Amino acid sequence: MTCQITAPVRPGQDVRLDAPSIRPARRAGAGLDGLAVRDVDRDERLAAMRAGELGSVHSWELVTAVDGPGTRLTVFLSGCPLRCLYCHNPDTMKMKDGEPVTADELLARVRRYLGVFSATGGGLTLSGGEVLMQPAFAARILRGAKEMGVHTTLDTSGFLGANATDAMLEDTDLVLLDVKSGVPDTYRKVTGRDLEPTLAFGRRIAERGADGHGPEVWIRFVLVPGLTDDAENVERVAEYAASLNEIHAGTVSRVEVLPFHQMGRDKWHAAGLEYALDDVEPPTPELVDEVRARFRAHGLTTY
Numbered sequence: 001m002t003c004q005i006t007a008p009v010r011p012g013q014d015v016r017l018d019a020p021s022i023r024p025a026r027r028a029g030a031g032l033d034g035l036a037v038r039d040v041d042r043d044e045r046l047a048a049m050r051a052g053e054l055g056s057v058h059s060w061e062l063v064t065a066v067d068g069p070g071t072r073l074t075v076f077l078s079g080c081p082l083r084c085l086y087c088h089n090p091d092t093m094k095m096k097d098g099e100p101v102t103a104d105e106l107l108a109r110v111r112r113y114l115g116v117f118s119a120t121g122g123g124l125t126l127s128g129g130e131v132l133m134q135p136a137f138a139a140r141i142l143r144g145a146k147e148m149g150v151h152t153t154l155d156t157s158g159f160l161g162a163n164a165t166d167a168m169l170e171d172t173d174l175v176l177l178d179v180k181s182g183v184p185d186t187y188r189k190v191t192g193r194d195l196e197p198t199l200a201f202g203r204r205i206a207e208r209g210a211d212g213h214g215p216e217v218w219i220r221f222v223l224v225p226g227l228t229d230d231a232e233n234v235e236r237v238a239e240y241a242a243s244l245n246e247i248h249a250g251t252v253s254r255v256e257v258l259p260f261h262q263m264g265r266d267k268w269h270a271a272g273l274e275y276a277l278d279d280v281e282p283p284t285p286e287l288v289d290e291v292r293a294r295f296r297a298h299g300l301t302t303y
């Protein structure tokens with residue numbers, strides 16, 4: 001997910017991967033220098049992608065205090081079945097626009113940051129786009145990271161939660177579950193898709209927790225004035241988050257209410273895409289506080 005959090009940067013921009021700079025949160029794109037595999041035959045490439053040996057990757061970056069605990073290597077996979085009106089990075093929506101990167105190479109890069117992860121309590125975050133568009137690749141990366149003892153986070157809308165195998169969830173310490181609306185009609189308006197698969201994925205995780213298998217969940221909710229700020233919509237998301245803790249106490253350890261911003265607007269225009277939120281202002285601090293209080297009223301730790 002690239003929901004109003006971080007701004008991955010295409011290859012060649014900003015910081016080189018070989019010399020990453022760790023900055024406090026919310027930017028620091030690192031591109032893909034040194035990772036892209038360009039010269040493989042198309043059929044071989046498709047077979048390798050099906051096997052999870054090769055992935056389509058948009059970019060990656062080092063971030064602190066977002067996308068999970070500590071300093072994290074966040075990898076943005078390409079391809080997403082949703083079409084969120086507020087998508088921060090519409091250039092991650094199409095898988096074909098990503099760069100082919102091998103699992104081995106990516107895991108070698110993860111290994112480079114073991115010291116950083118250890119010193120900060122950080123780890124690896126797979127984001128997108130939608131990670132579960134490439135489940136075999138994601139599973140291989142998560143498994144490899146766990147074999148190195150790295151904390152792993154899966155950032156997802158949950159819409160393709162059925163693609164996540166139990167083994168993949170076993171290798172995932174934290175799921176950032178983006179619940180874009182609690183009302184099906186609003187969810188469809190925001191994303192173009194159905195809400196239920198997301199809800200079902202969260203319930204499945206909570207049920208795993210009840211069986212002693214986790215992972216932990218942080219719920220993310222983007223607050224967009226005039227689109228998702230309706231009181232009933234907010235209440236439904238809060239009720240849903242609380243219901244996961246009723247299935248298994250402690251499943252949802254955090255809720256993040258993310259104020260809408262316009263940092264993605266230029267990308268929509270640059271891509272020639274119709275952007276529906278041109279005239280929408282970010283929510284006021286008072287509205288953000290009010291919505292956070294609604295979540296806290298359900299006993300949820302909310303930021």
Ligand code: SF4
Nearest residue numbers: 001002080084087129
């Ligand atoms: S379109 Fe996909 S990548 Fe963009 S915000 Fe929605 S779920 Fe995230």
